Amino acid sequence: xxxxxxxxxxxxxxxxxxxxxxxxxxxxxxxxxxxxxxxxxxxxxxxxxxxxxxxxxxxxxxxxxxxxxxxxxxxxxxxxxxxxxxxxxxxxxxxxxxxxxxxxxxxxxxxxxxxxxxxxxxxxxxxxxxxxxxxxxxxxxxxxxxxxxxxxxxxxxxxxxxxxxxxxxxxxxxxxxxxxxxxxxxxxxxxxxxxxxxxxxxxxxxxxxxxxxxxxxxxxxxxxxxxxxxxxxxxxxxxxxxxxxxxxxxxxxxxxxxxxxxxxxxxxxxxxxxxxxxxxxxxxxxxxxxxxxxxxxxxxxxxxxxxxxxxxxxxxxxxxxxxxxxxxxxxxxxxxxxxxxxxxxxxxxxxxxxx
Numbered sequence: 001x002x003x004x005x006x007x008x009x010x011x012x013x014x015x016x017x018x019x020x021x022x023x024x025x026x027x028x029x030x031x032x033x034x035x036x037x038x039x040x041x042x043x044x045x046x047x048x049x050x051x052x053x054x055x056x057x058x059x060x061x062x063x064x065x066x067x068x069x070x071x072x073x074x075x076x077x078x079x080x081x082x083x084x085x086x087x088x089x090x091x092x093x094x095x096x097x098x099x100x101x102x103x104x105x106x107x108x109x110x111x112x113x114x115x116x117x118x119x120x121x122x123x124x125x126x127x128x129x130x131x132x133x134x135x136x137x138x139x140x141x142x143x144x145x146x147x148x149x150x151x152x153x154x155x156x157x158x159x160x161x162x163x164x165x166x167x168x169x170x171x172x173x174x175x176x177x178x179x180x181x182x183x184x185x186x187x188x189x190x191x192x193x194x195x196x197x198x199x200x201x202x203x204x205x206x207x208x209x210x211x212x213x214x215x216x217x218x219x220x221x222x223x224x225x226x227x228x229x230x231x232x233x234x235x236x237x238x239x240x241x242x243x244x245x246x247x248x249x250x251x252x253x254x255x256x257x258x259x260x261x262x263x264x265x266x267x268x269x270x271x272x273x274x275x276x277x278x279x280x281x282x283x284x285x286x287x288x289x290x291x292x293x294x295x296x297x298x299x300x301x302x303x304x305x306x307x308x309x310x311x312x313x314x315x316x317x318x319x320x321x322x323x324x325x326x327x328x329x330x331x332x333x334x335x336x337x338x339x340x341x342x343x344x345x346x347x348x349x350x351x352x353x354x355x
Contacts, residue, residue, distance in 0.1 A: 004191055007037040009198040014066030014106030018044055019199060020186050024061065024111065025100045033184050034201045035060055035117070038166075040068040040230055045116060045206070058177060059097060060114045066106035068230075074110060077229040080158060081112065087156055092149045094227055117225050118172045119205035122165035125274060128212040133277035133308050135213060136317070140347030141222045142168065143271055147344060149226045150267065151335035154260045157235040160226065162243045163266035165274060167228030173209035173221075235259065246281040250292050250327045261329040264338070268324025272299070275317065276306040280325075289327065296325050316343055 007015050015037075018024075022031045029046040036043050041064045048057050068074050081096035095115040102109045121142060125134055134142070146168060153160055160167075187202040210218065233239055239258040241248060249265035252258050272280045280302075281287055281295055300318035303309055309317060320343040326332040338344060 004198070004200055005189060006034075006200050006202060007042055009191070009200065010193045010196070013039075013068070014104070014109075015042060016063045016065070016102060016104050016106075016109045017198065018042065018063060019201065023049070024102055029059075029061060029113070031061075032058070032180070033186060034203050035205055036119070036203045038228075040065055040071075040074075043117075058116060058180070060094075060116045062094075062112045062114060063102065064110045064112075066104070066109060069101075069108055069110040073230050077232060078110070078112060080229055080232050080234075081114075083156070087152050091223075092145070092152065092225055094225060094229075115225075116172055116176075116206055117227065118170040118208040120166050121168035121170060121224070121274075123205070124170065124208075124210065124212050125165055125277070128277075131277040131308070133306075134274045136275065136309060136313055137216050137347070138212070138214065138219050138222075139271060139274045140344065141219050142224065142274065142347075143267075144339070144344050144347035145222065145224050146226070146267060146270075147335045147339045149224070150263050151339060153226075153232075154263070154335055159233050159235060159239065159258070159260060160229065160263050160266075161231030161233060161241050162228050163263050163270055164228070164244075164247065165270055167226060168270075169225040169227050170208035170210065171223035171225055172206040176206050179207075245287065246279055248287070249329075250289050251329055253287060253292075254289060259329065260334070261332045264324050264332055264335060267335075268321050271324070272321055276303065276308055278306070293327060296322060296327070299325070320344070 009015050009017050018031055020031050020033055023029065024031065024046065028048065028050040030049045032045045032047055034042065035045055041062050043060050043062045046059060046061045048059065064074055078096065078099060081094055084093040085095060087093065094117065097113040099110065099112050102111055125132055150160065185204065189200045191198045191200055210222065231241065231243060241252045241258055241262060243266065247266045247269040249262045252262060269280055299321050300314060303314045303318055320341060323333050324338065
């Protein structure tokens with residue numbers, strides 16, 4: 001595999017090699033800077049230039065690889081995002097504005113125009129060099145907002161299928177557009193592969209104004225957006241999940257029916273990871289139900305051993321996690337039920353949007 005500091009532009013999956021200043025959709029959009037990338041796409045901040053070159057608004061444009069463009073899951077993702085504008089708490093979703101197709105040497109690339117988003121929750125966790133965890137008061141705020149979003153999805157009979165910190169995006173801080181000229185610093189590097197030059201643009205997410213150890217007062221400004229709808233599906237028979245092995249719910253591993261409760265399992269795995277800095281199940285190999293049950297029984301022990309929580313905080317936190325990570329889906333709590341849990345409500349109490 002070729003070594004690129006960002007997405008593998010030489011990969012046969014076919015990334016679109018966009019550049020700052022490049023025009024898209026017949027000149028309607030001008031790229032300002034790169035926001036980020038993933039295995040299926042890269043995302044760029046662009047300004048609307050269609051009306052006599054006068055900027056009307058800034059948007060994020062998600063440009064899929066050629067391979068992802070032809071994958072049925074991408075069409076499903078676009079359909080779900082189109083419908084999300086009519087859901088409750090719609091501001092918690094990427095808000096699809098329009099879509100179009102661009103072409104490159106790889107072929108066609110689907111482009112989704114979305115409201116701008118900030119960096120991921122995972123990047124906030126990684127910014128803590130002292131163990132890669134987030135404080136309890138931060139995680140409780142994340143939990144309260146995430147459960148509201150999951151409940152909205154489940155009300156619409158949608159399973160997200162990949163609830164992870166990578167897919168929890170932090171909304172940009174107020175005033176980011178006014179600060180855009182000063183905050184944008186384009187960094188590029190040419191990578192040569194087989195005689196071909198690939199101009200790599202480094203990602204520069206929009207600022208969200210938070211630190212991993214932000215105070216209770218500052219974290220009350222937390223607003224999150226759920227992204228990563230590439231695994232999302234409508235409820236129905238024969239649903240399969242292809243998320244990372246160590247967050248797959250036991251019903252998916254054993255081949256039993258998958259429903260809304262799969263998202264709750266993944267949510268529980270994410271909350272544990274945020275609190276401790278380590279995944280609950282570290283194996284990349286398929287887990288057995290016995291492995292899963294053993295891991296769950298040791299949650300309280302592992303929380304205490306992590307030293308990230310006080311002794312007084314461990315029992316209630318472990319009890320909450322176990323209610324998310326129940327092997328029996330009938331006993332696993334719903335997003336709506338979990339939102340009213342005392343452990344979560346303590347996060348609501350410190351969030352100005354619930355004050």
